[in-house]
Amino acid sequence: MGITEAALVLEDGRIFRGESFGRVGASLGEVVFSTGMTGYQETLTDPSYHRQIVVATAPQIGNTGWNDEDDESTRIWAAGYAVRDPAPRPSNWRSRRPLDEELARQGVVGIAGIDTRTVTRHLRRSGSLRGGVFSGAALASDDDMIAAVSESAGMTGAYLAADVTTVEPYVIPAEGRKRCTVAALDLGMKASIPRMMATRGMEVHVLPSSSTVEDVLMTGADGVFLSNGPGDPATADTQVALVRQVLERNIPLFGICLGHQILGRALGRATYKLPYGHRGLNIPVIDASSGAVSITAQNHGFAVEGEPREEFVTDFGRAQVSHHCANDGAVEGLRLWDGPAFSVQFHPEAAAGPHDAAPLFDQFSRLMEEAH
Structure with missing residues (x-):
């Protein structure tokens, strides 16, 4: 199978291009970063991340796969996930399936292969921004993707x-x-x-x-x-x-x-x-x-x-x-x-x-x- 192109688009016009990770499609949310080096399963299933696209600052994600014990709720709540280097295969005795397989199974649109350190530094300077992950047929012109992000709801004033x-x-x-x-x-x-x-x-x-x-x-x-x-x-x-x-x-x-x-x-x-x-x-x-x-x-x-x-x-x-x-x-x-x-x-x-x-x-x- 070939690589499916993807883009993380921020409301200020900054675009980071990579490849699809999880479901192919489009997802909108507030783009935030998490500094945890482990615990991505707990992060993704934490309801507090509802309507947020999480950027993992740790460079490699997915080493331990996905198990059936560590979920913090009944589903993944994060609107999207952005990583730098996804592990090619999980290695943990409790793993039941790879992370990207679980993301796709639950319909979570993600992106891999981007410089998450640069994204994080940008967010630290500008503050958390509305954003979107677009991949496959959902990829559009830069202007159209930025417009879709700019029309999405922000977190201020949100009752969730x-x-x-x-x-x-x-x-x-x-x-x-x-x-x-x-x-x-x-x-x-x-x-x-x-x-x-x-x-x-x-x-x-x-x-x-x-x-x-x-x-x-x-x-x-x-x-x-x-x-x-x-x-x-x-x-x-x-x-x-x-x-x-x-x-x-x-x-x-x-x-x-x-x-x-x-x-x-x-x-x-x-x-x-x-x-x-x-x-x-x-x-x-x-x-x-x-x-x-x-x-x-x-x-x-x-x-x-x-x-x-x-x-x-x-x-x-x-x-x-x-x-x-x-x-x-x-x-x-x-x-x-x-x-x-x-x-x-x-x-x-x-x-x-x-x-x-x-x-x-x-x-x-x-x-x-x-x-x-």
């Missing part, structure tokens, strides 16, 4: 939680002795998160993103969890209202990623779009209380306004910026001192990635125990 949330509630039982019950609001939750809570004796009731405080209370929850997810937190007014009702009832609450941003809004903070976001498995975060640095997994394009170690007053008492990014000072955590609520911008389940932050699930467990 409804696209990725569970339709019906479901329960993940605690492993061993049940210690507490958690109502987890699914905004695009990775599958490893409730598993991490279940191993700590938490019975997790996963609820749709549109759930009300009555839905939460009906679970008999000892605590509320706000998951990760895609989209602009400025659009999550329904979830912000729910969080305020939870805080008024003094129910322990823990949020990560989009959940962290929603807690920030509930505490009166604004959110904003980062130039090119934090995505990868190697991002250093500083804990304000101890000064300890954790290496974290992250995937977000928005952030909560604030300064490192800043203390501020909310409708629910005193609060503090509990963590910040060592690279750019962005807010990475919040703590409500006068109530049982905290959040982090990074991923303590870290699938795949470092496990420095895993004890945060234990902190959530202790918060619920202390509330009794």
